[in-house]
Amino acid sequence: MAIPNLVAYASGNRNTTSNPFPIGDQTLWALGTATNGVFTGQSEATFAIGSTVTAPTTSSMQGIVTDAGQIRIQFTSAGSPTIVGIGQMREIGGVPLMEMQMITGTSLLVTHWAYMAPYNPAVFTPPSPTQYVSADVTSPQWRWTAGTTW
Numbered sequence: 303m304a305i306p307n308l309v310a311y312a313s314g315n316r317n318t319t320s321n322p323f324p325i326g327d328q329t330l331w332a333l334g335t336a337t338n339g340v341f342t343g344q345s346e347a348t349f350a351i352g353s354t355v356t357a358p359t360t361s362s363m364q365g366i367v368t369d370a371g372q373i374r375i376q377f378t379s380a381g382s383p384t385i386v387g388i389g390q391m392r393e394i395g396g397v398p399l400m401e402m403q404m405i406t407g408t409s410l411l412v413t414h415w416a417y418m419a420p421y422n423p424a425v426f427t428p429p430s431p432t433q434y435v436s437a438d439v440t441s442p443q444w445r446w447t448a449g450t451t452w
Contacts, residue, residue: 310414326350
């Protein structure tokens with residue numbers, strides 16, 4: 303079974319002209335207590351690039367949610383540049399979600415957006431990043447963009 307919404311995009315760095323291509327993305331967060339909109343936690347990201355699945359990358363998170371629901375999170379990992387994610391709190395079907403966007407990398411740039419949804423790990427096992435549905439299937443109205451240069 304293919305899992306929707308686990309799509310990220312990768313491309314060469316700003317010195318290349320390679321077109322972006324879809325990759326699988328599974329990022330999990332564990333948040334601690336939030337006080338006055340400030341929170342900390344840990345994240346773990348795994349990517350599927352073709353048939354290769356990367357080793358999980360763990361980062362520490364420091365974030366803030368403003369009164370208006372805007373979010374900024376800094377992800378830090380030893381020996382790596384800081385990643386900044388930005389977003390907005392949303393509520394869909396009564397569930398609070400963090401709608402986030404980020405871009406990271408040096409020689410390979412990876413970008414994605416996602417609704418970060420709460421879950422109970424005792425009840426739900428997140429799918430592997432290899433089970434993503436490509437953008438060609440999830441957004442058939444944009445099928446014409448395949449192979450075009452932007």
